[in-house]
Amino acid sequence: MDDFREVEQFIYREARLMDEHRYEEWLALWTEDAVYWVPCGRDDADPERQVSIVYDRWPQLANRIQRLKTGKAFAEDPPSRLCRVVSNIEMEQARGGEIVAHSSFVLGDLRKHQEVHWYGRTQHRLRRIDGALRIAYKKVTLLNNDEPLPNLAFLI
Amino acid sequence: MAAAEISYDELIKEDQVHSRLYYDQAIFQEEMDKIFSRNWVYVGHESEVAERGEFVGRWIGLQPVILVRDRERRLHLLLNRCRHRSNTVCQLERGVAAGGFRCAYHGWTYAASGDLIGMPYPGGYAPGDFRKEEHGLLEVAMESYHGFLFGHLNPDGRSLLEHLGAARVLLDQVINLAPDGEVELRAGILKHKYRANWKMTMENVVDAYHPPILHQSAFHLDSGKSFNWDSIYGPEGNARIRDLGDGHGQIDFSAQNRKSGFFFQGLRGDIPAAAQSAYVEGLVRRLGSERAAQAIGDSDPHFSIFPNFNYLPPGQVRLIRPVSVDETHIYYFPALLKGAPDELNRERIRRNGYMHGPAGLVAPDDIDVYERNQEAFKARQDEWLILRRGLRSQRREEGGAMVGLAYEETTQRGLWGHYRRVMKQPSSTVEER
Numbered sequence: 001m002d003d004f005r006e007v008e009q010f011i012y013r014e015a016r017l018m019d020e021h022r023y024e025e026w027l028a029l030w031t032e033d034a035v036y037w038v039p040c041g042r043d044d045a046d047p048e049r050q051v052s053i054v055y056d057r058w059p060q061l062a063n064r065i066q067r068l069k070t071g072k073a074f075a076e077d078p079p080s081r082l083c084r085v086v087s088n089i090e091m092e093q094a095r096g097g098e099i100v101a102h103s104s105f106v107l108g109d110l111r112k113h114q115e116v117h118w119y120g121r122t123q124h125r126l127r128r129i130d131g132a133l134r135i136a137y138k139k140v141t142l143l144n145n146d147e148p149l150p151n152l153a154f155l156i
Numbered sequence: 157m158a159a160a161e162i163s164y165d166e167l168i169k170e171d172q173v174h175s176r177l178y179y180d181q182a183i184f185q186e187e188m189d190k191i192f193s194r195n196w197v198y199v200g201h202e203s204e205v206a207e208r209g210e211f212v213g214r215w216i217g218l219q220p221v222i223l224v225r226d227r228e229r230r231l232h233l234l235l236n237r238c239r240h241r242s243n244t245v246c247q248l249e250r251g252v253a254a255g256g257f258r259c260a261y262h263g264w265t266y267a268a269s270g271d272l273i274g275m276p277y278p279g280g281y282a283p284g285d286f287r288k289e290e291h292g293l294l295e296v297a298m299e300s301y302h303g304f305l306f307g308h309l310n311p312d313g314r315s316l317l318e319h320l321g322a323a324r325v326l327l328d329q330v331i332n333l334a335p336d337g338e339v340e341l342r343a344g345i346l347k348h349k350y351r352a353n354w355k356m357t358m359e360n361v362v363d364a365y366h367p368p369i370l371h372q373s374a375f376h377l378d379s380g381k382s383f384n385w386d387s388i389y390g391p392e393g394n395a396r397i398r399d400l401g402d403g404h405g406q407i408d409f410s411a412q413n414r415k416s417g418f419f420f421q422g423l424r425g426d427i428p429a430a431a432q433s434a435y436v437e438g439l440v441r442r443l444g445s446e447r448a449a450q451a452i453g454d455s456d457p458h459f460s461i462f463p464n465f466n467y468l469p470p471g472q473v474r475l476i477r478p479v480s481v482d483e484t485h486i487y488y489f490p491a492l493l494k495g496a497p498d499e500l501n502r503e504r505i506r507r508n509g510y511m512h513g514p515a516g517l518v519a520p521d522d523i524d525v526y527e528r529n530q531e532a533f534k535a536r537q538d539e540w541l542i543l544r545r546g547l548r549s550q551r552r553e554e555g556g557a558m559v560g561l562a563y564e565e566t567t568q569r570g571l572w573g574h575y576r577r578v579m580k581q582p583s584s585t586v587e588e589r
Contacts, residue, residue: 038515041344048502050344051490052509060510063377067517072373075520112527114351146249148349148485149514151523156515 004091007101007126010133011086015105018155019082023065026155031127031134032058038140038156053145053152068153075153080111082154086122098136099126109154116150119143162186168576170569171544175533178353183579184481190581191463192217196299196306196319198465198475199223199233201489203303203340204250209268213249215477216307221296222246223305224253226269231300233307234270234293245293257293266293302331303338304465310584322557323404326459330467332451335438336495341473343505346488346513350523352530354464354478355575357486360522361466361474362405362459362567364389364397365545370525374517388412388562395562399570403462403578407562409469413455431497438495462574467491471504472512482530488512488519543568 017026030036038054039045047055056064067073084107094100100123107118125137140156142149162183167174177183199214200223211224213236220236222245236244238259245257245266256267265274270293297308299316304327306316317324331337350356360366368375368385375385388395394411427435439448456469466474471491478484490508492501512519533539546564553559560566 040346040509040513045344049505051346051488051505051513052344053346053513054515055506055509063379063517066377067373070373070376073521074370074373075524146347148347148487150349151520152515153520153524 003099004089006133007091007099008089010126011089011101011103011122011124014135015084015086019084021068021076021079021082021154023068023155027061027065029135030058030061031129031136034058034061034135035137036061036135037138038142039145041146043141043145053142053149054140054156073153075151078111080109080154082110083108094125097128099133100124101126107156118156120156162579164576164579168572170573171547172540172542173572175536175539175541178355178530179481179533181481184353184478186579186583187478188217189584190579191575192478193219193309194312194581194584195463195578196308196314196316197463198304198461199298199307200305200475201303201339201341201473202231202300202305203338203342205231206342207252209252209254211246211251211253211268213246214475216296216309217478219309220244221307222257222293224268226267228269230269231298231305232268232270233296233298233305234266235296237294238264239272239291239293240264240275270295301327319402320461321402321404322400322555323402323406323459323461326400326406326457326467329451329454329457330491332443332447332454333439333456334493334495335435335442337442338494339471340492340494341489343490343492343501343508346509348486348488348514348519348523349479350484350486350526351482352484352526353482354476354484356526356529357466357474357476357484357522358460358463359568359571360526361468362397362407362571363565364395364407364562364567365565366525370521371518373521374511377517390563391561393562397560397562397564397567399558399566400459401557401570401574403571403574404460405567405570406457406459407567409458410454414453417452417455426503427497427499431499434497435500442495460571462571468512470507470511472508484526543572 014029036054036056037047037052040051040053068076084105086103086105088104090102092100103122105120105122109116109118120140120142123139124135126133127136167177197216200212204212205223205225208225208227208229211222214221214223222234222236224232226232236246238245240262243259243261245259253268256265258265263276267273272288272291297311298305301316301320330339368389387393396408398406398408400406439451443451456471458468460466464476473489473491475487488508490505492504509516511517543565546560546566550558550560550564550566558566558570
C-alpha cells in the first residue's frame with residue numbers, strides 16, 4: 001500500500017503543478033522518452049494515423065512549456081484560473097517495473113469571467129528513476145474529445 | 157411589418173468596415189440567406205465517405221445536411237430532416253448507414269440515396285393521396301472539384317468552377333503535391349469553437365500582418381529564434397497577399413518555399429531522407445521532373461475560398477461553421493497526400509494538432525483574439541475597423557489579381573468588397589404577408 005500512497009501523492013502533486021502553472025517543475029516530472037497523448041475524436045485512435053489534440057514527445061513538450069513561459073502566449077494571457085479534483089485512482093504493476101495508474105478528473109477553468117468545466121480520465125505510466133517517480137507516458141481521454149473545444153492552452 | 161433595410165454601402169467602405177457587421181443579429185440572418193443559401197458552400201471531401209453507406213453530418217449555414225455514399229457508390233447531400241413532420245433522421249456526425257436512415261418518431265425509413273423506402277401503416281394515406289417517390293429526403297445540389305465537395309441550396313446556374321475562379325489553381329497546387337494526384341481527409345478532425353463572429357476567421361486566415369506579432373511565442377521558440385522573420389513578413393519580405401476575386405484570398409509564401417523549403421516542413425528535417433526521395437520520385441513519375449519541381453516549389457498553399465473554406469500549410473483543410481452571430485465552430489482536417497510515404501503523412505498529421513488544434517501552439521492565440529474583437533465591439537464611440545494598409549500601393553498583376561505586401565490589407569478589402577456585392581442582393585425571404 002506504500003507504493004499506492006506514493007503514486008496517489010505524485011498524481012495530486014502533478015495536478016497542483018498544472019493548476020498553478022508551475023511549468024518547469026511540471027516538465028521535470030517527465031522522462032526523456034516520454035509520450036503525452038490527448039486523443040481526438042476517438043478514445044483509441046492510432047495517434048500515428050489519426051490527428052490528436054496533443055501528441056507530444058519530449059521536444060514538443062519542451063516547446064509547449066517554452067512558449068507558455070514567454071508571456072506572449074496570448075491565449076493564456078491572462079492565465080486561466082484552474083482547479084482540478086482528481087479521483088478514482090487505481091494502480092497496477094506493469095511490465096518492466098513501470099506502474100500504471102488510472103484516475104479521473106473534473107477541472108474548473110475560469111478565464112475572463114467565463115467558466116468552463118472539463119472532465120476526463122488519465123492513464124499514467126510511471127517509472128522510478130533515481131528513486132523518484134517520473135512520467136513515461138500519459139494519456140488524457142477528454143469526455144468531449146469529439147466536440148468543438150474552446151481553447152485548451154493550459155496544461156491538462 | 158418590414159424591418160428597416162440594412163445599407164451595406166453605409167457599413168462597408170473601400171477602406172473601413174463597421175462593427176455592426178459582426179454583432180447584428182439581423183445581418184447574421186441575412187448572411188445565412190444571401191451567402192450560405194445562395195452560394196457554393198464547402199461541405200466535405202469525397203474521401204471522408206469512401207465506403208458504401210458511409211456518411212458524415214455537416215451544415216450549410218445553419219441547415220443540417222448528411223453527406224453520404226449510397227449502395228451504388230453515388231454521393232448525395234441530403235437535408236437531415238424527415239419529410240413527414242421534421243425530425244433529424246441521422247443523429248451521428250459519422251458512421252455507416254447500413255440500413256439507411258430511419259426516423260425514430262414514426263419509423264419512416266430512407267435509403268442512403270435519400271429515397272423513402274418504407275413507413276409503418278402506409279394504409280393511413282388514402283389511395284392516391286401520397287406518393288413515396290415525392291417524399292425522399294431533400295437533395296442538395298453538390299459538385300466536386302478533385303474530391304472537394306461543395307453544396308448549393310438554391311442552384312442558379314453558376315457552376316462550382318465559376319465560383320472557384322482564381323482559387324482553383326491553388327486547389328490544383330494541393331492536388332499536385334500528391335504522388336497519386338489526390339488528397340485524403342481520413343485522419344480525423346480537430347474541432348475548435350469560439351465566441352465571436354465567423355467572418356473573423358475568414359479575414360484572419362488571409363491576414364499576413366499578424367503572424368510575427370500575435371504568434372511570436374511560437375515563432376521564437378529555439379527552432380525559429382535565429383530566423384529573420386522580417387525576410388518574409390517585413391517591408392523587404394518575400395510573402396505577398398493576393399485578392400483572388402469572388403471573396404477568395406491568398407497569402408503567397410511560394411518565394412520563401414523555393415528559398416528554404418520552409419513551409420513544406422515535411423521535407424525539412426523531420427522526414428527520413430529515403431522517404432523524401434521516394435516522395436520526390438513519386439511526384440516526378442506523375443508530373444515529370446519540371447512540373448514536380450514546380451509543385452514542390454509552390455508547396456502547400458495558404459488560401460481561402462469564400463465563404464467557409466481555408467487551406468493552410470502544413471496540409472490542413474478548414475471548414476468554418478457559423479453557429480450564431482457570436483459563435484463559430486472550425487473543423488480542421490489533415491490533408492494526406494495519397495501515394496506519399498507514410499512518414500511524410502504522419503508528420504503532416506502530427507503538425508496539424510501541434511500547430512493548429514485547440515491545444516496547438518498557434519491557433520489558440522487567433523481564437524483568443526477573435527473573442528477580444530467581439531468584446532471590444534461593445535465599445536461604440538467609433539465603430540469603424542480600418543482596412544487602409546496598402547490601399548495606395550497595392551497593384552493589379554497580370555491575370556487580374558490585386559497584390560500587396562504581407563503587412564497590408566488587400567485580401568481583407570477583397571473579401572469585404574465581395575461580401576458587399578453579395579449582401580446587396582434582394583432578400584429571398586419576403587416579409588410582406
